[in-house]
Amino acid sequence: MANLKDIRNRIKSVKSIQKVTKAMKMVAAAKMRRAQERMEEARPFENRLTDTINHLLPDVDRDLLELLDIREINRIGYVVVTSDRGMAGSFNTNILKTAQNEIDIIGKNKVDVFCIGKKARDHFKRRDYHIISSHVDFWSELEYSNAISICEGIISHFTDKHVDKIHVVYNEFINVATQHVQSEVLLPLVFDGDENQFSGKLYEPNKDDIIKSLIPRHLNIQMWKYLLESYSSEQAARMLAMENATENAQEMIKDLTLEFNKARQAAITTEMLEIVSGAEALKG
Amino acid sequence: MSSFQLEIVTPTKVSDEGQVEYVRCPGLDGSFGVMASHREAIIALGIGEIKVTQNGKDHFLATSGGFTEITKEKVELLLETYERTEEIDTSRAENALKRAEERIKARETDAIRNKAALERAVNRLRVSKR
Numbered sequence: 226m227a228n229l230k231d232i233r234n235r236i237k238s239v240k241s242i243q244k245v246t247k248a249m250k251m252v253a254a255a256k257m258r259r260a261q262e263r264m265e266e267a268r269p270f271e272n273r274l275t276d277t278i279n280h281l282l283p284d285v286d287r288d289l290l291e292l293l294d295i296r297e298i299n300r301i302g303y304v305v306v307t308s309d310r311g312m313a314g315s316f317n318t319n320i321l322k323t324a325q326n327e328i329d330i331i332g333k334n335k336v337d338v339f340c341i342g343k344k345a346r347d348h349f350k351r352r353d354y355h356i357i358s359s360h361v362d363f364w365s366e367l368e369y370s371n372a373i374s375i376c377e378g379i380i381s382h383f384t385d386k387h388v389d390k391i392h393v394v395y396n397e398f399i400n401v402a403t404q405h406v407q408s409e410v411l412l413p414l415v416f417d418g419d420e421n422q423f424s425g426k427l428y429e430p431n432k433d434d435i436i437k438s439l440i441p442r443h444l445n446i447q448m449w450k451y452l453l454e455s456y457s458s459e460q461a462a463r464m465l466a467m468e469n470a471t472e473n474a475q476e477m478i479k480d481l482t483l484e485f486n487k488a489r490q491a492a493i494t495t496e497m498l499e500i501v502s503g504a505e506a507l508k509g
Numbered sequence: 510m511s512s513f514q515l516e517i518v519t520p521t522k523v524s525d526e527g528q529v530e531y532v533r534c535p536g537l538d539g540s541f542g543v544m545a546s547h548r549e550a551i552i553a554l555g556i557g558e559i560k561v562t563q564n565g566k567d568h569f570l571a572t573s574g575g576f577t578e579i580t581k582e583k584v585e586l587l588l589e590t591y592e593r594t595e596e597i598d599t600s601r602a603e604n605a606l607k608r609a610e611e612r613i614k615a616r617e618t619d620a621i622r623n624k625a626a627l628e629r630a631v632n633r634l635r636v637s638k639r
Binding site: 263266267269270271273274277281369370372373377381425426427428429430434435438439442445446449 | 518519520521522523536537538541548549550551552553555574575576578585587589590621622
């Protein structure tokens with residue numbers, strides 16, 4: 226049986242780890258809430274932008290818009306959104322598994338990868354995939370400009386005809402307990418374009434140029450949404466993972482305490498026996 | 510002077526600016542002004558400076574573009590990013606300017622991107638001096 230001091234030390238270390246996981250859970254919860262607020266805040270802009278584009282699109286010659294260009298598919302781009310840090314359960318594993326499966330079906334040498342987050346970069350680099358660019362170390366100070374700069378690279382890669390289609394793989398935030406891995410087509414963009422109603426509005430400079438300047442911005446806000454979804458999911462996953470860790474620690478403390486008590490009891494019993502038998506010997 | 514309602518919507522917030530008398534925006538091919546009872550319109554905006562006159566006082570914003578929708582009720586500026594004069598970090602803008610100039614000098618690929626970065630930096634510096 227382990228001696229008392231060892232058990233006491235183990236209890237102490239488990240307790241301090243529990244404190245850490247508890248704190249991490251709280252931090253993740255706060256970050257998740259903030260990310261959800263930001264998703265809410267992005268909605269008005271996104272809706273207005275989409276409405277306007279849909280409103281203008283029926284009047285615009287689609288051939289002018291290279292981002293709507295549907296081409297024969299030779300190469301495909303994949304944007305994989307992961308986190309920089311682990312400790313979030315199966316969050317990154319799920320994403321990477323899905324992304325890699327899809328890429329392998331198409332063929333590794335036909336796919337260009339854009340890595341977002343350290344985990345994606347490390348994963349695909351190690352396996353020698355064709356990486357175009359990686360964006361890492363921005364999650365802690367996530368800002369709209371990150372979405373813009375990520376999009377710039379992706380857009381130019383598409384318009385330069387290096388790839389004919391771009392997919393995004395990210396974690397969609399459903400609720401705290403559920404996040405779904407989603408794989409969506411980012412480019413070429415698809416718009417429904419609602420029935421055009423006549424309006425006496427003034428369009429400056431003209432509808433074509435308005436659309437041309439708005440579509441890249443639409444892509445930016447789309448990317449912003451992916452980033453926020455992924456960030457919320459990451460924090461939710463971490464929250465859950467840390468909660469489990471805290472519970473496990475509690476369980477371990479319980480077991481160790483029991484073991485400690487047993488060991489102590491055994492020690493006391495042995496001592497008593499020794500005293501009694503010593504007294505017996507003196508009497509004798 | 511008659512006034513109208515101005516709202517600025519960005520991906521990170523919606524801010525109600527209240528009643529203003531005049532707005533000057535950087536359209537894609539030149540600045541234009543908006544006063545009360547303007548005709549309904551949708552106008553694309555480029556990188557530039559926005560001037561807002563509220564209670565006789567002028568305020569300036571630097572924006573990287575977006576669009577504006579003018580309706581009978583109000584004027585909405587949908588901007589990707591904007592900064593007020595007092596919010597602009599001049600040293601950051603100066604660094605960005607330097608970086609963009611160097612890139613253009615080195616003739617790095619993606620000339621359009623570099624030019625846009627340069628324009629944004631110059632614009633922010635200009636507005637910061639307002």
